Every structure is written in structure tokens, then in C-alpha cells.
Amino acid sequence: MALTLQIIGHKKSGKTTLIKDFLMMTDYKFSIVKHTHLPIDIPNTTDTGKFFEHSDDVLLLNNEQMIHYQRNVPMTELEKIKLMQQNTSADFIIIEGIKELDFPKVVLLKPNETKNDFVKITNIKKFVSIQGNKQAEDIENMTKRKQFINNFLKDIQNDR
Incomplete structure (x- = not known):
């Protein structure tokens, strides 16, 4: 069964950019759930x-x-995702949005946001920023981003 994670953040925080990098910077197979x-x-x-x-x-x-x-x-939404987990050949499922679910999450912070903006969200594993937020791990640099992605995927595999 595919491991599932979530990428959340407010509009224009870099969610699509980070998801694209997950897809392109590793050799894993991914399925994507895009919530709109x-x-x-x-x-x-x-x-x-x-x-x-x-x-x-x-x-x-x-x-x-x-x-x-x-x-x-x-x-x-959770039932649909569980069905996808059982039927996909992917290694991971990335959900963009649906912050109410309880899968391991990466939160993207915009420059003026704080971790407190997400205090009601469960299962946050990492706060990151590609826009220079000092409260989050800086992954603006592509080398740092690739390292973050690989480490994050290893961490959630180890948490199984």
C-alpha cells in the first residue's frame, strides 16, 4: 500500500512547486490527489x-x-483516498490540501506567516519555506530542497 503524505499551505505558498519537485527529484513513483x-x-x-x-x-x-x-x-474524501492507496502501484500518494486529514504533513509558510497560523492542524512533520520565512526550514535552494525531499520520504517510511 502506498504511503500517503500531505503538502499544505495557503494560496501561492509553493505547494505545486514542491509537489513537482517531489515528482522530479526522486526515483519513486507517485500518485497525486489535487483538491480544488x-x-x-x-x-x-x-x-x-x-x-x-x-x-x-x-x-x-x-x-x-x-x-x-x-x-x-x-x-x-478519506474513503476515496483509502481506495486509491489500495489500488495504486505508486510508492507514495501526495495530497495537496485537505488539511483536515491526518496524514503526515509538510506545511509551506509564506514570508509573513507563522507556525501559529497552523496550530489547529494535526500531524505536521515539517514547516518549510521556498520564500524566505525564518520560522521554517529554508528549501529555496534546489540542493537543499532535494535533500529535504529525500530525507522526508525516508523519515515517513521509517515511521511506518
Whole structure:
């Protein structure tokens, strides 16, 4: 079963950048859970958009990818993630957001934020910053970031 971790932080804190670096700076296989508060916008002027608009369950396939879209699924976010953990061939699942879940977390701090801004969040393993916050581990430099990522993944593997 894939080990699961979360990358959280406020908008524009560097979550996408850090997740991309997890994907590119290691030899592990990752699955990603991207949480969004916005609707998924697929123009209804396309065939695909019409299917999404009028169906509760759409599976898009081509030779290289598969996207499964389901609407009105009677499962919690945690249940969906547990299902993914059981069915993925990845070594790790990275969840972007959904800070209410209790997986090991990396919190990205923006320059004017403090650790106290996240006092109600559980299972925080590390506070980091790619924007120069003095209260967090500085991973602005790519060498430091790669070292942080590898150490963090080893740490959560050891915590199993």
C-alpha cells in the first residue's frame, strides 16, 4: 500500500512547486490527489464537456492516460483516498490540501506567516519555506530542497 503524505499551505505558498519537485527529484513513483474548491471546467462545447455535463460517471481513455470523473459519489474524501492507496502501484500518494486529514504533513509558510497560523492542524512533520520565512526550514535552494525531499520520504517510511 502506498504511503500517503500531505503538502499544505495557503494560496501561492509553493505547494505545486514542491509537489513537482517531489515528482522530479526522486526515483519513486507517485500518485497525486489535487483538491480544488473550484469546479472542474471542461467546456460543454466539446464532446467530452457534454459527457461531463450530462453524466455522473465518465471514463476518458487514450493510449497514454485515463481520467475517471465521478459526480455525487457517496464517499468521504478519506474513503476515496483509502481506495486509491489500495489500488495504486505508486510508492507514495501526495495530497495537496485537505488539511483536515491526518496524514503526515509538510506545511509551506509564506514570508509573513507563522507556525501559529497552523496550530489547529494535526500531524505536521515539517514547516518549510521556498520564500524566505525564518520560522521554517529554508528549501529555496534546489540542493537543499532535494535533500529535504529525500530525507522526508525516508523519515515517513521509517515511521511506518
